[in-house]
Amino acid sequence: MTTLHEYLESAGCETDLCTLIELIAEQAQPIREAFITHQAYAESENVYGERQAAMDTWSDELITRVLGESGLVRALSSEEQDEVRTFPGAKAEYAVVMDPMDGSSLIQTNLAVGTIVGIFGGGDVLQPGRDLKAALYMLYGPMTTLTLTVGKGVCIFAMDHGGVYRLLERDVRIPDGNLYGTGGGRPDWIDQHAAFITAVEADGAKLRYTGSYVADFHQILKYGGIYCYPALKGKPKGKLRLLYEAIPVGFIAAQAGGAITDGHIDLLDLKPAEPHQRTPIYVGSMNMISLVKETFERSRV
Structure with a gap:
């Protein structure tokens, strides 16, 4: 080997x-x-x-x-x-x-x-x-x-x-999938995130979430789906860090055919303003990322 x-x-x-x-x-x-x-x-x-x-x-x-x-x-x-x-x-x-x-x-x-x-x-x-x-x-x-x-x-x-x-x-690719994991308490979710989760659950998505970001993402990498830690009411930047968590894992996701977003922009295009900057995170399969972006875009109308 x-x-x-x-x-x-x-x-x-x-x-x-x-x-x-x-x-x-x-x-x-x-x-x-x-x-x-x-x-x-x-x-x-x-x-x-x-x-x-x-x-x-x-x-x-x-x-x-x-x-x-x-x-x-x-x-x-x-x-x-x-x-x-x-x-x-x-x-x-x-x-x-x-x-x-x-x-x-x-x-x-x-x-x-x-x-x-x-x-x-x-x-x-x-x-x-x-x-x-x-x-x-x-x-x-x-x-x-x-x-x-x-x-x-x-x-x-x-x-x-x-x-x-x-x-x-070698050459691992994220398949389109229906697994999802999401952080934050449901009462604290912003409306766009709640709408997204409602939509994927209605489409048969299965919850997989341990609270270990890297372990939860690895399931997504293997089986397809999405990991989320959203903006929360009172915490518009969410919990996770752009530099330490979003950027490295997002780069891996993109190299495997997936993507990472905060709901609006690709986080790999964002230059951190300071080392400990927080950001909402949605990372995983392109089918799920597309649905996230569609959900957030509808909220602007």
């Missing part, structure tokens, strides 16, 4: 980018081993005032340290850090954006969680998603998998017992 290293070489990735992707992917092993000893909540809050799980801070510190020492990263922005970190001595000009532990509240219940990463060139984290050099997420479920794009389609790898990533699927 093709290894991650062999795939990256065959895809024509520049040497430093190959090394950086492999270095990030290697962190899945120590992260997975740390779940047993880092299940509690830390005595701290992140920049959003959300209580941090021990794995939030541990994985953030691990990846930040490893990337800082690599000499490959000029700038790093993490969901768990207030400020953008810079590494003036870096030999390369990559900028990394990340959610080091997505879905951390589910660790104690042993549900799947993940790490989301986007890699830009040019040393600046505030770039539109279409400018990404690579996007990936590691999913810690029954298997440890790596879903990756370097702008040439989407591949899924699984880590074997020796810590080597083996190719499971």
Whole structure:
């Protein structure tokens, strides 16, 4: 089976980018081993005032340290850090954006969680998603998998017992599907989102939602449908972050034939105004994204 290293070489990735992707992917092993000893909540809050799980801070510190020492990263922005970190001595000009532990509240219940990463060139984290050099997420479920794009389609790898990533699927495409997952409490949904959910449910859509964004999206990638975290009454920007959650996963979705929108615009065209900017998210199959846009467009009439 093709290894991650062999795939990256065959895809024509520049040497430093190959090394950086492999270095990030290697962190899945120590992260997975740390779940047993880092299940509690830390005595701290992140920049959003959300209580941090021990794995939030541990994985953030691990990846930040490893990337800082690599000499490959000029700038790093993490969901768990207030400020953008810079590494003036870096030999390369990559900028990394990340959610080091997505879905951390589910660790104690042993549900799947993940790490989301986007890699830009040019040393600046505030770039539109279409400018990404690579996007990936590691999913810690029954298997440890790596879903990756370097702008040439989407591949899924699984880590074997020796810590080597083996190719499971090449050129993954999101099929049209009828799965949906949505965050936010139903009484708090804006009218457009409520109308969209009513429409897909009437058409036989099936609910699949755990509260782990990366795990819920992975179901959509495999089986088709849509993941949503909408604007809410009193929270017009929703909950999720443009830079750490929307842009990397949206880039993967687009490379697999899907799309990402806030209901009005393609989020890959949006340049973040600041690192912790929030946005409503609809990401998945083109059939579902088209229906979202139609629903929101009708509300303007």
